[in-house]
Structures are given as structure tokens and as C-alpha cells.
Amino acid sequence: MLRCIRAGRNIRTPIITCRKCGMTGPAAPPHVSVRALILALSRFEIASKDRTRVLEKEWATYRKNGRLTAEGKVAAEMPEICLH
Numbered sequence: 001m002l003r004c005i006r007a008g009r010n011i012r013t014p015i016i017t018c019r020k021c022g023m024t025g026p027a028a029p030p031h032v033s034v035r036a037l038i039l040a041l042s043r044f045e046i047a048s049k050d051r052t053r054v055l056e057k058e059w060a061t062y063r064k065n066g067r068l069t070a071e072g073k074v075a076a077e078m079p080e081i082c083l084h
Contacts, residue, residue, distance in 0.1 A: 002030065002032060003029070006029075012026065013026045013027040013028070013029060013030070014026070014027050015027070031070075031071045032071070033070035033071055034059055034063070034070065034071065034072050035056065035059065035070060038052060038055050038056050038059060039052065039056075041055070
């Protein structure tokens with residue numbers, strides 16, 4: 001959905017320079033973390049603040065036990081070289 005919104009409004013990612021190799025180009029597309037989604041439930045009054053706190057704690061535990069990233073993917077080490 002985020003990609004559709006950005007494409008529909010012609011919003012592009014910023015131009016950045018890689019610190020390792022100096023290559024300049026568009027940044028990676030943005031990602032939405034699971035925590036941001038949980039906090040949005042409270043912000044838009046989809047879930048109560050108490051339920052949001054419980055979900056946040058459950059997610060933190062699940063993430064830690066599953067060794068997941070903030071986006072809910074399996075954590076992997078960053079490569080030593082640039083993969084442009």
C-alpha cells in the first residue's frame with residue numbers, strides 16, 4: 001500500500017551517497033516496522049491504548065525469541081561489500 005501511495009503521488013526516495021564506496025543513487029524504498037503498525041492502531045483508534053501496550057510487549061518478546069528485524073524478517077548480518 002505504501003508503494004501505491006508513493007507512486008500515485010510521484011514521491012521518490014532521496015538521493016544518497018554510499019559511505020563505503022562513494023556511489024550516488026536513490027535510497028532504498030522505505031519500510032514500515034511492525035511496531036509502527038502497532039502504534040498506528042492506537043493512533044487511529046482501531047485498538048485501545050491498553051491493548052496496544054500489550055501487543056507491543058508481545059511483539060518485542062516474539063521478535064527477540066525469533067531473532068527478527070523491526071520489519072519482522074529473519075535477521076541477517078550485513079555484507080562487508082556494497083551490493084549496488
